[in-house]
Amino acid sequence: MARILLLYSTTDGHTRRIAEVMATQWRAAEHEVLVHDVSLPLRSALSSFDAVVLGASVRGGRHQVFASEFVGAHLDELQQMPSAFFSVNLQARTPPKDTAEGNPHVQQFLASTPWRPSLVTVFAGKLDMRRYRWKDRLMAMSAMWATGDRVWPWSVREYTDWAAVRAFAEAITQAEAAT
Template sequence: MTEPAAERILIAYATTDGHTRHICERLKRVMEGLGRQVTVVLLSEAGALNVRDFDRVVIGASIRFGHHQPVVAEFIGRHQALLESRPSAFFSVNIVARKPNKNTPETNPYCRKFLKSIAWQPRLTAVFAGKLDYPSYGFFDRQMIRLIMLITKGPTNPKAVVEFTDWAQVEAFGRKVCALTA
């Protein structure tokens, strides 16, 4: 007697500086630990996959200067019926989520605005605080982000690297994705 095939989960993401990929990799480890087969792929490369081959879909996206990358809404629009037909989830990664009053899908302005702008309503949503890495930014981005941090009372030292991500929250989200019912 053969064992049933492990449930297949697609985690498709868009990232600006790479931190969203790290969050996806942590989700993958959690989900694989629960016996799932997990594929992590950039949204820009997800077109090469047959999304219908997956039992669950998770979409992750970072924010830069107040917006998710256009590829996020494009992918969702192209696959909306499929996303609605199976357990699916969405998470947003942004520095604003470092604040306790802006770290949920209901209180995070970027996540709320994005979810209102699309027709798909994921069964599960999350917001994760990202990583601030001034040395890796170009001159313009570094200055703009420092200005935003000054206004929002965040770190402004141009040499600062600060990871705000709550990894326990990320891992809990991974377990919740696996627990979603069909």
């Protein structure tokens, strides 16, 4: 049984939802999991966990600053333990941006830090135009239309591949078990 710290940074809650799906899978396999919003103070030492997983959403072309701040503050510890990173962004809905290697947001995040997580992936997120401010709706519509995806100010679309989320969660526990 592993003790896993699952951190997330989210704007509209979808990255938290992905984290909860992984946590549910791990708990069913009798792992101990702490799911925690990375923007809030962490009351446990990283050394009390067997692995750390960080998930971060992208809004406006960038990952949330809380994710990179956490990595910067805990870099030495993260480098010495099994760790994983997942990005949640809408560009991941189309190849080749549906892989960590082909996703510009993932590559930008990894280039901004010396942290090298054991596993890295990207998941397509959820577009819920109803939750966005008008300016954000226009930007999202423009970006989506540029790739041929017609959305409207009231559009709600979920692009997440839940089988890929579960497979990533399984890969993390297999990698942790191998250490």
